[in-house]
Amino acid sequence: MAALKDEVKRYIVQALACFDTPTQVVQAVKETFGVEVSRQQCEQYDPTKHAGRDLGVKWKAVFEDTRKRFREETAEIPIANRAFRLRAMNRFVERAETMKNIGLAMQILEQAAKEVGDVYVNRNRKDELDDEPAIPTRIQVDVVDARKPNAEP
DSSP: OOOOOHHHHHHHHHHHHTTOOHHHHHHHHHHHHOOOOOHHHHHTTOTTSGGGTTOOHHHHHHHHHHHHHHHHHHHHSGGGSHHHHHHHHHHHHHHHHHTTOHHHHHHHHHHHHHHHSTTSSOOOOOSSTTOOOOOOOOOOOOOOOTTSTTOOO
């Protein structure tokens, strides 16, 4: 295992903090710096993994700061926001309906229902704790002769 320069270490730590896999980081380090590193070597720079439990304080701080920034910036990306996605789906449904593409409109509506949550799921919910759904105890079948007027069973 070759000793890495600080700039390569920082790159590895920051990439791992942005949820890149060790395999992705190995490829990126090779392309960016021309340095061969193993996946295991990369994992040593991730303090959330067992291999990175002994990572130095400096690199842990870089990792935590980068991950915090990454998560905050992700919230600013419009497509990461549910309201943005639902508005876009609404526009797509309207366009699909004007094109008379009902199949596509239905697929988009299904996706929107899944996006919202329990709307897509068909469940009978109990209003109260003791409220049980009605279970039929008997079934009655009556045969009516349609040829006879006012025929009752």
